[in-house]
Amino acid sequence: MTAAPQGPAPSRRQLFFGMLQVALSAFGGGLSAWSQRIVVEQRRWMSNESFLTGLTVARLFPGPNQINMAVYIGAYFRGLPGAMAAIAGMLLLPFSLLMLVGFVYFQFHALPAVDRVLTGVVAAAAGMALSMGFKILDEYWKDPLALLLAALTFIGLQFFHLQLIPVVLVGGPIAMALYWPRPAKPKP
Amino acid sequence: MSGLDTFLQVIWTFLRLSLFSLGGGNTLLQEYHHLAVNHFHWITDSQFADLYALAEAAPGPSSMIVGLLGLGAGWPHGPLWGLGTGVAAEIAVLLPSTLVMVMAALSWSQLKDAPIRVAFERGLGPITLGILFSVGVTVLRTADHHLPAYLVSLLVCALMLFTRISPLYFMVVAGLLGAVGIIQR
Numbered sequence A: 001m002t003a004a005p006q007g008p009a010p011s012r013r014q015l016f017f018g019m020l021q022v023a024l025s026a027f028g029g030g031l032s033a034w035s036q037r038i039v040v041e042q043r044r045w046m047s048n049e050s051f052l053t054g055l056t057v058a059r060l061f062p063g064p065n066q067i068n069m070a071v072y073i074g075a076y077f078r079g080l081p082g083a084m085a086a087i088a089g090m091l092l093l094p095f096s097l098l099m100l101v102g103f104v105y106f107q108f109h110a111l112p113a114v115d116r117v118l119t120g121v122v123a124a125a126a127g128m129a130l131s132m133g134f135k136i137l138d139e140y141w142k143d144p145l146a147l148l149l150a151a152l153t154f155i156g157l158q159f160f161h162l163q164l165i166p167v168v169l170v171g172g173p174i175a176m177a178l179y180w181p182r183p184a185k186p187k188p
Numbered sequence B: 001m002s003g004l005d006t007f008l009q010v011i012w013t014f015l016r017l018s019l020f021s022l023g024g025g026n027t028l029l030q031e032y033h034h035l036a037v038n039h040f041h042w043i044t045d046s047q048f049a050d051l052y053a054l055a056e057a058a059p060g061p062s063s064m065i066v067g068l069l070g071l072g073a074g075w076p077h078g079p080l081w082g083l084g085t086g087v088a089a090e091i092a093v094l095l096p097s098t099l100v101m102v103m104a105a106l107s108w109s110q111l112k113d114a115p116i117r118v119a120f121e122r123g124l125g126p127i128t129l130g131i132l133f134s135v136g137v138t139v140l141r142t143a144d145h146h147l148p149a150y151l152v153s154l155l156v157c158a159l160m161l162f163t164r165i166s167p168l169y170f171m172v173v174a175g176l177l178g179a180v181g182i183i184q185r
Helices: A012-028 A031-042 A048-060 A065-108 A112-140 A144-158 A164-178 B003-020 B026-039 B045-057 B062-077 B079-111 B115-143 B147-162 B167-179
Strands: none
Touching: A012 A031, A012 A065, A031 A048, A031 A065, A048 A065, A048 B079, A048 B115, A065 B045, A065 B062, A065 B079, A112 A144, A112 B026, A112 B045, A112 B115, A112 B147, A112 B167, A144 A164, A144 B115, A164 B003, A164 B026, A164 B115, B003 B026, B003 B062, B003 B079, B026 B045, B026 B062, B026 B115, B045 B062, B045 B115, B045 B167, B062 B079, B115 B147, B147 B167
């Protein structure tokens, strides 16, 4: 952490309500943009630089990005209890709402009208799922090794019906070994 | 199976998968589909597609689909089992990755130039790329069965990549297309 936080470190209660505010503000989308606005600009808990470092770590480690970011912010100031407070704040309202939606769904999805609307929504959502891979494709476009590894992973999962866990446990270490940084060889 | 058996089965399933959610959690969708539909028969194929769409459309992180899958698994034993199993599923899938993330947050600065960090960052990217493409194809095959649906999906995919329009609009329009019968199951 190169830059010090700009204000006093937030308490667990403040972390909870800060993340609640992020979740509320982001009801129309754009969760990470909102957390930056609230955590860095409004509440001045972190410098922008520390925030961006957190975002990188959050993307890198397993777990949903936005939730990992909340964990990072909470843990940065108050360790594990802070992380728990931040997650609770971020998920309380959206998760309760989603459970309510789920209740309504399982109660009423047999109704033809509901089913027809959902059939359309599902097609749009499938398009969104399809776009995820394309979104990060250009980062790897000029790296033949990366494309080969991605293709092998895809083929294994789609055509050989391999399970995700063995694919990650075998493919991950192989990929890491191939990308292990080599010290530049001194020229004779 | 009793409600309690399902409850425990759900918790164990998601605890086990948590640390394999690379690239922001969406990499697990295909695995969720396999386990929830084909392996444990918690829900049907089209219910899975519906729940995925609901999780995408609702505010908040779309990875909360795990809560809906838990709800679906517990639902046959009654709404209360459904609710409890849904909450437990979400906690189970978040717990291990959160513990790792807390350790990462506290120790990251010391790892700044370590080779393992570089290898981790660069090596896991291509694997994630392959998984995400596979997830996209699986969701597409689960969701769409007729030409109009495929066309809508491909159009939405292109619009997601080349415009910055909020996906909520796509869902509303596609929902209307479904309501008038242009997109069918």
